[in-house]
Amino acid sequence: MIKLKLTALEEAARSRPAGYLQEVLAAGRVEAGFLWLSDDLYASLCVRFGGDCKRPASMLARARFTVCKACSHSREQAFGCEFHRGCCFGQWRSNVANKCPKGKW
Ligand code: SF4
Incomplete structure (x- = not known):
């Protein structure tokens, strides 16, 4: 928070x-x-409005990673998503424009 x-x-x-x-x-x-x-909303608002926010992308990625870690659809040790294929899943989580395929973030 x-x-x-x-x-x-x-x-x-x-x-x-x-x-x-x-x-x-x-x-x-x-x-x-x-x-x-919440960290997630703060990061989203920082990305949307700009300003002197502290590392919004990393905060967003961390908040989303926590959700993925507890999700039944995460896979393997890096907690990738079974519905999202490809590399750089951390970068994908940190982009506010991307959404969880199951609507969890
Ligand atoms: S369904 Fe959503 S919360 Fe679950 S692993 Fe995929 S992206 Fe993460």
Whole structure:
């Protein structure tokens, strides 16, 4: 989980496209002046809106890898997917445009 100050998000919204703040707030849980976002959603929003995010692609790949490790469709030691053939599965997971064939991420 990622914890972000609401005041920092409001400040960032001044240089982001219209609708940024509403979309970001809707993606997580607001509590006591902070927004809590899952790593996966944080990474997706970083890729979508840019900014000074910390390694969104690697965070996204790690979050997705955790899901794949527990999935009955993962195969072999590297937890590749039985529905996705080819090399570079880690790179495939790190691209926000790619989706799990079974809708798990
Ligand atoms: S079905 Fe989805 S979660 Fe399961 S191994 Fe394939 S990509 Fe990963």
